[in-house]
Amino acid sequence: MTQTSVVGPPSAPVETQDPGTPRKRRARAPGRLGAGSTLGLGVTMIWFSLLVLIPLTAVLASAVSGGWSGFWDVLTNPQTASAIRLTVFEAMGVTVVNVFMGTALAWMLVRDRFFGKRVLDIVIDVPFALPTIVAGLVLLALYGQQSPLGINVANTRYAVFLALAFVTLPFVVRTVQPVLESLERDTEEAAASLGASRLATFRRVVLPSLVPAIAAGAALSFARAISEYCSLVLLYGNLPNRNEVASVRVLTYIENGDKAAAAAVASILLVVALVVIVLLDVIQRRLARRG
């Protein structure tokens, strides 16, 4: 879903059909704006500013409205600090789990053949499609008070971990899968024929080409995990200092009418999101350059 860059390189040289002509025809450079498209651009930019730019600027402006000391006070408030710590900690844990499970799942979906593979392929997309509030309810059905397994993790930190693992499951799988599919088997065969063990082949030949995709998937799932809110609402009872995450902290501040404090925590989440976007852009550019 997210592996295609919106920017993309400005069209690679196109080979001509006739090999006789030495001249390579380049795809036409993007055009200049005419009257109609300028109007379109203007309207779009106004709409985009009203919807995205101005509101996000308002978050940053409001975060520092009480001065830097006010901003710092909010973040060092013990309850907020513990919420941010928990969020980052859990998001990192979930990302690590996703890196391993996601790569293993992608590997199986591409290289293995077994009964029910297509079903597995569809089930992996369920967390994307399911409304996140339903995701919370779904996990509560198996791991809540009426659990048929007798496991009740509602209102604990494990519930946060479960919910994050649920909503971020598809990211690594879906970024690694296409790369693995496009991978030529020749180099692996060469490595194997030269006597490399399977593990060595995987580590030296396969893994290096997967690393950018795994990194992109990990970045996406970290960003998602750190900002997750909806699926957690039903799963836990917001015990301060114990299992409150950053998004919930923002909501608590809003409900208490303290918008500046809410904006301070929100700006942290916003900055993390921006960093991840830039990181993904860099990874994709590197991939594009490598071809």
Place this chain on the structure above:
Amino acid sequence: MASNKLRNNLRDPAPVRWGLRIVTIGYVFLLVAWPTALVFKHAFGNGIGAFFKALQQSDVPHALQLTATITIISVLINLVFGVIISILLVRFEFPGKRVLSALIDVPLSVSPVVVGLALVLVYNSRDGWFGPTLDQHGIQVIFATPGMVMATVFVALPLVIRELVPVLQEIGDDQEQAARSLGANALQVFRRVTLPGIKWALVYGVVLSLARSLGEFGAVKIVSGNITGQTQTATLAVEQTYQNFEQNTSYAVAALLALSAMVCLVIVAILRPKESE
């Protein structure tokens, strides 16, 4: 053949294969498949009649209707602006293009709670940047439908664009140039040449944003104020009915939302191969 033998050697040895299968399938089964199945069991366990009866409870019909309205409006807005932005990004050169294309990704990775807060800060009628002025002209954004539509549009914003941009880049603009040189105006070029080329990507993007809009919760919760019977959407109703211990209703609404989302998923799965043909 030798290469066949090699290929077989490249297949994972049986213990590795089975180990991988058991661990990963077990993980997906325990994390996704079983819990999802349980929700449907809870929702339909007492028969289809009970399911529909649960959907008639208190304010649920209104919430479903509101969700439908907001979803349709937001998808339409995202469709129109998605097409315009994608064409601008691919076919034209203008200052700030890279920044714009990076910013379009923001809604994908920013928390919905932050989106809600951002809209409240600008549009609330008490101390927002634009809110009081809009309020004087009788337009209420926050705690009303416009705000909820804005929140939904925001979170689903990149989906159409992300589908369209690669396709537009791939088909190139030779045909469009040809049509233009034959005297077609911009609208004709779009309708007769561009649109047929991006048709399936467009449908795919719309289906994705439909699913996303149906399920939006965090941003809508903040801008709506969650007033029962007025600004309560279906997802908010799931939360409230669950917390009020009306679990049957909660599971029924959740199952309905999940079903709608999965129908979207299946449609996408059917459309995908067609697109690549």
